[in-house]
Amino acid sequence: MIAYLGMYDRPETAEANDRLWSAIRNALAGSFDGLPEAPDRNKDAWSAWTAKDLVLGQTCGCPLRTRLYGEVQLVGTPDYGHEGCAPGHYYSVFVTRKEGGIGTLAQADGKTFAYNDSLSQSGWAGPLIHMQDAGLLPGSLLETGSHRESAQAVAEGRADFAALDILSWQMIQKYDDFAADLQVVDRTGATPGLPFITALGNDPQVLFEALEQAIATLDAEAAETLHLKGIVQIPMADYLAVPTPPGPVLTEQKIRARAKA
Known part of the structure; x- marks a missing residue:
């Protein structure tokens, strides 16, 4: 088994x-x-x-x-035990580089978004719905394979921002030195x-x-x-009942359409 x-x-x-x-x-x-x-x-x-x-x-x-x-x-x-959540619920945080010039999620509009997997609630679905509701859209996408790799991609400048589930972010802060170069600029709702x-x-x-x-x-x-x-x-x-956004292919089509507009 x-x-x-x-x-x-x-x-x-x-x-x-x-x-x-x-x-x-x-x-x-x-x-x-x-x-x-x-x-x-x-x-x-x-x-x-x-x-x-x-x-x-x-x-x-x-x-x-x-x-x-x-x-x-x-x-x-x-x-x-996530603060501000009902038992068993969680949320994602959006992180950017402290020295990257992006201090709010609105300033990440049109920038490179690192995500772990297109079937991740905390790395893709929740963040894309949150951005969609705010009228925001990434400018390009970088698939990384894990929350840690997404955070590291932002710290190294390969991406401008990423969304991490709150527990993964807490562990990254505890165990990974590059977390010191990152800041939280927004969070999603709880699911x-x-x-x-x-x-x-x-x-x-x-x-x-x-x-x-x-x-x-x-x-x-x-x-x-x-x-x-x-x-x-x-x-x-x-x-x-949790909403699911379009996947990366359709999202990239939206990105290209906006760039031509």
Whole structure:
């Protein structure tokens, strides 16, 4: 069976994620056979999320509503205690270089936008909807593959701005020196956070209760490293209600059309 906890897994948090999985595994004793000893770090996210033997994985709200809905089951949503958000919710921050001459999001209009993935709620969907509502549009796009790489692209001047989910930004500030060159100029509204899912055929309530127990008993150091406060059940309807913007291809068409106007 597969356990995938890769959404906030980086070298500095890997041990804490291992301890979280160990606590979950202990809480699931007797409910599943063949549970892995450690989370899978070899599979890419999509291979893990769509695996028929996925016992527990963490995904993002945008893939859940656009590609995974009906193919997996929603288990629950971790609460990271983000200020100004309902439990289990989060938001994105827009970052620019401190010395880049962009001090507001409006000043980023027509500039190069770095994004991690076109199916990322926090790196693409939420930020593009926020910009659209403000009448703003990037001038060009740079796909990076991760929030950390998007932030680094801005710090190095390869992009003018990026949107990062708030927990990724907090970890970047803690662990990456280049964060000192960046500033937050705006934030999106809150949406349901990164949910835990399981394959069809598994009992999501059993998994939710195991997660609840594991998080409640997780050692303080690991919980602090992962920013974990608890877990909540957010209805699937709340995820499905979040708007999805056009993808990069259509967005680039809009960019070209505006440039010709």
